[in-house]
Amino acid sequence: MPISREQVVHVGRLARLGLTDAEIDRLTTQLSDILDHFEALAAVDTNGVEPTAHPLPLQNVMRPDSVAPSLRRDDALGNAPEVEDGLIRVRAVLE
Amino acid sequence: MSELWGLTAHEAQAGLRAREFSAVELTESVLARVDAVEDRVNAYITRTDEVAREQAREADARFAAGTATPLTGIPFAVKDLIVTKGVRTTAGSRMLADFVPPYDSHVYEQLTRAGAVMVGKANMDEYAMGSSTEHSAFGPTGNPWDPERVPGGSSGGSAAAVAAGECLAALGSDTGGSIRQPAALCGVVGLDPTYGRVSRYGIIAFGSSLDQVGPIGRDVEDVATILDGIGSHDPRDSTSDPSPRPDVRHYLGRDIAGKRIGVPREYFVEGMEPGVRARIDEALARLESLGCEVDTDLSLPMTEHALAVYYLIAPSEASSNLARYDGVKYGLSERGGSGMWENMEQTREQGFGDEVKRRIMLGVYALSAGYYDQFYLKAQKVRTLITEEFREAFTRYDALVTPTTPEVAFRRGEKLGDPYAMYLNDIYTLPSAVAGLPALSLPCGLSEGLPVGLQVIGDVGAEGAILQIGHAFEQSLGQANRLAPL
Numbered sequence: 001m002p003i004s005r006e007q008v009v010h011v012g013r014l015a016r017l018g019l020t021d022a023e024i025d026r027l028t029t030q031l032s033d034i035l036d037h038f039e040a041l042a043a044v045d046t047n048g049v050e051p052t053a054h055p056l057p058l059q060n061v062m063r064p065d066s067v068a069p070s071l072r073r074d075d076a077l078g079n080a081p082e083v084e085d086g087l088i089r090v091r092a093v094l095e
Numbered sequence: 096m097s098e099l100w101g102l103t104a105h106e107a108q109a110g111l112r113a114r115e116f117s118a119v120e121l122t123e124s125v126l127a128r129v130d131a132v133e134d135r136v137n138a139y140i141t142r143t144d145e146v147a148r149e150q151a152r153e154a155d156a157r158f159a160a161g162t163a164t165p166l167t168g169i170p171f172a173v174k175d176l177i178v179t180k181g182v183r184t185t186a187g188s189r190m191l192a193d194f195v196p197p198y199d200s201h202v203y204e205q206l207t208r209a210g211a212v213m214v215g216k217a218n219m220d221e222y223a224m225g226s227s228t229e230h231s232a233f234g235p236t237g238n239p240w241d242p243e244r245v246p247g248g249s250s251g252g253s254a255a256a257v258a259a260g261e262c263l264a265a266l267g268s269d270t271g272g273s274i275r276q277p278a279a280l281c282g283v284v285g286l287d288p289t290y291g292r293v294s295r296y297g298i299i300a301f302g303s304s305l306d307q308v309g310p311i312g313r314d315v316e317d318v319a320t321i322l323d324g325i326g327s328h329d330p331r332d333s334t335s336d337p338s339p340r341p342d343v344r345h346y347l348g349r350d351i352a353g354k355r356i357g358v359p360r361e362y363f364v365e366g367m368e369p370g371v372r373a374r375i376d377e378a379l380a381r382l383e384s385l386g387c388e389v390d391t392d393l394s395l396p397m398t399e400h401a402l403a404v405y406y407l408i409a410p411s412e413a414s415s416n417l418a419r420y421d422g423v424k425y426g427l428s429e430r431g432g433s434g435m436w437e438n439m440e441q442t443r444e445q446g447f448g449d450e451v452k453r454r455i456m457l458g459v460y461a462l463s464a465g466y467y468d469q470f471y472l473k474a475q476k477v478r479t480l481i482t483e484e485f486r487e488a489f490t491r492y493d494a495l496v497t498p499t500t501p502e503v504a505f506r507r508g509e510k511l512g513d514p515y516a517m518y519l520n521d522i523y524t525l526p527s528a529v530a531g532l533p534a535l536s537l538p539c540g541l542s543e544g545l546p547v548g549l550q551v552i553g554d555v556g557a558e559g560a561i562l563q564i565g566h567a568f569e570q571s572l573g574q575a576n577r578l579a580p581l
Contacts, residue, residue: 007460011459014459014463015414015456015459016421016436016440017452017456018441018443023449027453031453031456031457033514033515034518038403038407040399041407041474044397044400044476044477046476046477046480049480050476050479051472051476052475052476052478052482053304054304055291055304055305055529056290056291056336056531058333058334058336061333063330071198075198076197078195079195079426080423080424081423081425081428082428082430088423091430091432
């Protein structure tokens with residue numbers, strides 16, 4: 001198995017997915033199967049090859065620092081689950 | 096004349112200009128067609144009949160005022176990851192089931208400025224992750240050629256709507272084949288433009304170095320016309336290519352004699368259905384009869400690695416893009432837990448479906464300490480090799496021609512239990528996506544009564560050349576304007 005149940009639990013925690021035990025079991029099998037198929041990649045000679053992060057040779061794109069209208073605050077907050085005084089209200093981060 | 100909903104966009108445009116019918120009549124015809132077939136197809140997550148009627152009235156005013164464009168009055172399906180101000184946009188996910196965007200995407204803005212009509216928001220695999228539109232939180236879409244079969248995905252609703260007459264044309268998005276594969280399985284035409292050609296502003300993100308919006312239509316001319324309508328530079332997307340963009344429509348109708356076409360042998364391997372193979376062989380013979388130089392002695396050995404490269408890079412990018420769905424700012428928000436972290440986990444557990452969770456897991460794993468070099472970085476390097484191999488091929492060929500998929504539309508449920516088998520359906524559409532190249536899928540006949548797709552891959556920015564070849568092929572085959580026998 002290329003990926004163990006413990007690793008699935010760890011990665012699931014990093015991703016904050018709240019996985020159930022049944023999901024963890026299923027993902028352990030499925031991810032192992034998928035990763036097995038990717039093993040051939042290791043054999044490709046990539047010595048001296050630059051990684052591609054992006055298909056286009058684009059440079060940083062700058063715009064003039066000019067003031068322009070943007071979303072109204074009420075519109076921007078319109079989908080927030082809880083709003084107070086024009087701000088998004090969140091649950092306590094620290095107990 | 097047949098029903099208005101059965102026209103191509105350019106036929107409808109001619110009728111509208113000649114005042115043979117109004118945009119309102121055209122739209123009503125399409126809405127009635129949706130009423131008639133939608134229970135079998137389920138192409139739409141959200142119908143926007145009233146938006147459509149209002150836009151149709153505006154379109155008629157533009158024809159009267161002489162300000163119509165080639166897209167004015169044309170009823171469209173818009174994939175439901177393209178945000179539309181005031182119209183619910185779900186990305187096929189429970190997470191966004193009640194999300195009403197406060198702004199318009201660039202492509203929808205372009206459509207509305209051109210006077211097009213939106214019939215509804217098209218069904219899709221959740222967050223565009225899937226090849227069958229079975230991974231939608233709003234139920235699967237049926238293939239109009241056989242509703243027990245899948246329409247492909249992730250833009251399955253868009254392709255099915257075009258094939259079923261539930262719109263005249265559609266917008267989809269393609270990350271690893273999500274326009275071309277459903278177009279092939281539904282017997283319509285789909286184009287994945289060069290990465291950067293169409294703005295991603297207002298597109299719900301999946302794999303940001305791969306995502307690209309593109310058109311789906313009933314023939315090549317419609318697809319070319321739509322690309323010209325949506326493909327302008329947009330400063331709001333920093334990856335939008337600022338180079339000048341000549342209209343691609345002008346390439347259509349030109350002779351293709353002498354075009355050098357490469358046929359990479361790696362696309363003709365195990366797993367391809369004999370019926371698909373037969374149609375593709377006929378298509379290659381047809382291109383030769385049209386004067387193309389077809390070279391089947393081409394090898395692109397990096398092709399076999401494209402699937403692994405894609406299914407490491409796209410999930411990695413997705414795991415980062417989908418980190419924003421935390422129940423805090425918008426979207427589903429489970430508030431029952433004891434604090435922020437518990438709420439976040441509950442929100443993501445409830446909001447995401449199985450395939451999305453699987454890809455997030457794969458991506459987080461490939462990016463995690465200890466595996467980054469082995470998986471993500473390695474995939475990025477092999478991505479470079481795939482791109483270089485294509486670049487070298489395009490010094491010798493004007494286009495590459497391959498099948499779009501190894502098989503025709505498969506039965507619903509057939510691959511749901513085996514994620515890797517589902518991924519294999521993208522095997523021919525992944526390489527060009529990884530390299531950011533434009534690629535067209537168009538129908539080339541039937542196998543056992545179901546459509547087979549021919550893929551034409553072009554060099555960077557060469558949409559005109561592949562549309563020209565596709566158009567000549569389509570004219571020669573003589574079955575333009577395809578509708579499913581629904």
